[in-house]
Amino acid sequence: MDSERATCVSCGRAYPAGRQRCGCGEPLWLETDASEYDWPSDDTTGMWRFADLLPVDPPTGLGAGVGGTPLVRTERLDAYAGCRLSVKDETRNPTGSFKDRGSAVGVAAVAERGDQWVGTVSHGNMGMSVAAHAASVGLDCLVFVPEDIPAERHSLIAQYDPELVTVRGSYGRLYEATVDSPLPVEFVNSDSPLRVAGQKTVAFEILEGFAPDAPDAIALPVSSGGNASAVWKALREARTAGLIDDIPRLYLVQAAACDPVATAYRGGADSVTPVEAGDTIAYSIANADPPSGTRALAAVRDTDGAVVSVTDDEIRDAMSVLSSRAGLCVEAASATALAGVRALSASGEVRPDERVVLVATGTGFKEGTGRATDVVSSSIDVDSFESAVRDRIEGS
Ligand SMILES: *Cc1c(COP(=O)(O)O)cnc(C)c1O
Numbered sequence: 001m002d003s004e005r006a007t008c009v010s011c012g013r014a015y016p017a018g019r020q021r022c023g024c025g026e027p028l029w030l031e032t033d034a035s036e037y038d039w040p041s042d043d044t045t046g047m048w049r050f051a052d053l054l055p056v057d058p059p060t061g062l063g064a065g066v067g068g069t070p071l072v073r074t075e076r077l078d079a080y081a082g083c084r085l086s087v088k089d090e091t092r093n094p095t096g097s098f099k100d101r102g103s104a105v106g107v108a109a110v111a112e113r114g115d116q117w118v119g120t121v122s123h124g125n126m127g128m129s130v131a132a133h134a135a136s137v138g139l140d141c142l143v144f145v146p147e148d149i150p151a152e153r154h155s156l157i158a159q160y161d162p163e164l165v166t167v168r169g170s171y172g173r174l175y176e177a178t179v180d181s182p183l184p185v186e187f188v189n190s191d192s193p194l195r196v197a198g199q200k201t202v203a204f205e206i207l208e209g210f211a212p213d214a215p216d217a218i219a220l221p222v223s224s225g226g227n228a229s230a231v232w233k234a235l236r237e238a239r240t241a242g243l244i245d246d247i248p249r250l251y252l253v254q255a256a257a258c259d260p261v262a263t264a265y266r267g268g269a270d271s272v273t274p275v276e277a278g279d280t281i282a283y284s285i286a287n288a289d290p291p292s293g294t295r296a297l298a299a300v301r302d303t304d305g306a307v308v309s310v311t312d313d314e315i316r317d318a319m320s321v322l323s324s325r326a327g328l329c330v331e332a333a334s335a336t337a338l339a340g341v342r343a344l345s346a347s348g349e350v351r352p353d354e355r356v357v358l359v360a361t362g363t364g365f366k367e368g369t370g371r372a373t374d375v376v377s378s379s380i381d382v383d384s385f386e387s388a389v390r391d392r393i394e395g396s
């Protein structure tokens with residue numbers, strides 16, 4: 001489907017597709033007519049199962065294999081989460097995060113137009129993702145990273161051979177400079193309309209997994225608000241199409257050290273304003289001035305959800321519970337969602353019989369930072385192998 005218009009959910013204005021920002025200052029998204037939409041009857045797998053709701057045709061290259069990630073019922077986490085929990089395992093995408101869904105659409109759009117340059121402003125998953133997708137179809141890619149990026153992350157992006165540029169100065173200003181820029185580069189940043197379109201598919205996969213029912217709530221970590229906007233847009237489209245009757249509540253979770261959206265929510269504000277941020281292990285969601293924060297707040301209010309923030313200790317705890325009780329290795333940013341659900345259950349907002357889906361946004365395999373350090377191990381001589389096994393079985 002070709003979206004011809006980009007619209008502003010805040011003031012209702014419409015523009016030709018291609019524009020990223022409304023005159024009112026809010027981000028735009030691509031209009032989708034979902035009124036006649038129904039669940040696909042074919043057996044296409046992955047995100048392109050929902051191609052009729054996307055602004056580009058299914059691509060070649062890495063993008064062809066994105067999505068279709070497991071939706072796992074994680075009974076072993078129910079007691080901790082305080083509800084009936086499922087995990088949508090986005091770590092299983094080609095570069096280990098949901099960002100691949102947006103990158104796939106952004107890169108496909110550039111390739112479809114016959115253009116050559118794609119770019120992004122990112123210090124982590126998005127830089128890797130856009131660079132990998134561009135590499136796989138032979139597009140040129142520009143990635144701007146902040147000066148203080150850790151060496152491991154720098155090399156994770158660099159392996160895909162983009163033009164990698166380190167930037168001094170305000171990262172927020174850099175982001176603004178890429179929005180609706182006259183440069184011949186498609187910047188597929190965290191809340192660009194093409195990225196938001198692609199990231200809608202995670203919600204369609206969740207809903208189809210529960211159809212004809214729907215989960216009671218979906219929980220995800222929020223930074224720029226781009227992904228929260230994408231999930232909200234998908235839920236609205238699903239409701240328009242008649243695929244769901246009741247819209248699941250959207251719960252957004254932030255790290256307490258950097259929680260502008262939660263601060264606005266708690267204060268009853270209608271828009272998100274920048275906060276003074278401290279350090280957090282959840283660096284992937286540490287945006288103190290989120291460009292789609294206000295839209296994320298609207299998503300929460302529209303779906304009767306909430307925004308909560310959690311401490312780094314709670315995040316660390318949730319991260320080790322995800323690995324030790326569900327076998328899931330996620331990065332700290334993703335574990336915030338579980339810490340958030342636990343807090344929402346403790347406060348009575350989420351009930352024990354409710355079905356909640358947690359979006360595990362990114363893999364923990366990329367780094368060792370913030371992991372539990374109290375590793376339990378013991379050592380034996382090979383001669384005592386059999387007795388060592390027996391000791392442990394009997395001792396357990
Ligand atoms: C980008 C990212 C987020 C936040 O998504 P936004 O769209 O910026 O709100 C959360 N978790 C991980 C792992 C990410 O890479």
Ligand SMILES: [Zn+2]
Binds near residue numbers: 011013
């Ligand atoms: Zn507007």
